[in-house]
Amino acid sequence: MKTRCLPTIALTCALALTATLARAADPLPSWNDTAPKQAILAFVEKVTKEGSPDFVPVAGRIATFDNDGTLWSEQPMYFQAFFIFDRIKALAPQHPEWSDKEPFASVLKGDVKSALAGGEKALAALMAAAHSGMTTEEFENSVTDWLATAKHPKTGRPFTEMVFQPMLEVLAYLRANGFKTFIVSGGGIEFMRPWTERVYGIPPEQVVGTSGGLKYELRDGSPVIVKLPELVLNDDKEGKPVGIQRHIGRRPIAAFGNSDGDFQMLEWTTAGKGARLGMIVHHTDAVREVAYDRESHVGRLDKGLDEAPKRGWTVIDMKTDWKTIFPADK
């Protein structure tokens, strides 16, 4: 942050500067004063200090964030899965064949565990079936409508309130220091875009995610864009650096993830020259959130835990490093 002062308005500037410093005093109030917070502060100071060997011009200050498990919770299953399940149920009358076809049959029976037994692939099949054929506008409305009423089964809170307060602070802090913040998530790109600006301050054009085919056509003379069942980008693992290159076109200098699905994003980010920040959110707090890592069916974190110390990535221990988890608990 920089405040330019002309002699004629020195007093006004002095006041503005004081306010700036007060604000800057603790840009991360929900973080305990442990290693991860220090790593973030030190990194930002290094890359924003003109003349420093690690200085990065504003244009190069690109930070990428995974979404599920990094910016918001992802248990007992990806929040988008709740949305998809609700849509599959709503669409079932038009698809009698689903009653004996997996993973649809299990969804309709309410058997979440069996529905998800097929892993990411089953979820992708459900996603394609639930979303394709809709126009992008219809889809956006269906997401917005669903979010307005859907509640998390355990907390009873709207899903968009299950975001991590400390991460909201990191997003704001980075942006205040000239960073552009991007989401790079395995979640559906069109599922996230309707609400990321309101919730995270990240506009749709800065959201990278798993993407399906799209088709432009005229319906009754009006142009629409229709969602197709084909997969264009699986924005997970090796797909994350690909998504970054395709959508952003330059390598981030900071990346935040929480699972092995983020491994390559962190690898790609931190392999670049100059100061780099790689951080992993480790879900260690069984009381305030959920504790899981190496054996979890979603957000599995195994290789990342082993490799983090060797690669200079900082692991955030939610239990000890975060004062607050959710905004409502502040």
Added chain:
Amino acid sequence: MKTRCLPTIALTCALALTATLARAADPLPSWNDTAPKQAILAFVEKVTKEGSPDFVPVAGRIATFDNDGTLWSEQPMYFQAFFIFDRIKALAPQHPEWSDKEPFASVLKGDVKSALAGGEKALAALMAAAHSGMTTEEFENSVTDWLATAKHPKTGRPFTEMVFQPMLEVLAYLRANGFKTFIVSGGGIEFMRPWTERVYGIPPEQVVGTSGGLKYELRDGSPVIVKLPELVLNDDKEGKPVGIQRHIGRRPIAAFGNSDGDFQMLEWTTAGKGARLGMIVHHTDAVREVAYDRESHVGRLDKGLDEAPKRGWTVIDMKTDWKTIFPADK
């Protein structure tokens, strides 16, 4: 543009305001005072005036620009084709099979006309052959190196100096009014990104273009992203609204094109609710640039000319509407 004034710094503010007004007096000095200039000024005033029924918040101020023929010249062939031809020649020793395979054989014989006889498809084949297998970093360097020395065959100027001064002014004017400016071009996304920030003020993440497959891999332990020959997005015609949705995620309120390849982008943009701006650059100046439209092999403009008046799109007549074409001619 908005200048906030506190009583204590009224004089300073008055001075700043005067400077602002002086600058704002003619934000488009290379445009004659004809209908297209008036259309741009009126549109920007409408959408930026708080309280106006056409007001658009900053976040929604998205403007898209075709590149070839809209922001820079495209004759006697797309500038990227010169780059591809040069690369094909450089790679030929490793590809003896090209000597009797079209369109490669014609390129190697220097027979541009035959090489391009296959249209966009031939160009895509050449593009894939010339670029795939390279890492994105190698490719970026090859573009930068080529641009540093390559010259346009007719003008003898570097290609990046063959951009249109009036369009540079539109880009700057829109940005000064809170717009985000994007390129949406049939050209290769990776071909444009290395120079669009310097030349147009458009950063890589705001460039949408024809995109090939990418693969993340480790080479000697270091991560690289490799270009693949497959086509992921043909960012032309119906592909332009698809590219817009995929990369930007919301509908632009202003779009600038020059050929029928931009038709759907203009259609999609101007079919949205509220004030919209659709503009077509018509190449009418055989003396200062090149005159072409309905019969041209590149940048063919036929349907667009017929439909523009019916759809409220403004056609820019380069000969009569632009005082200056290239920056060097100012």
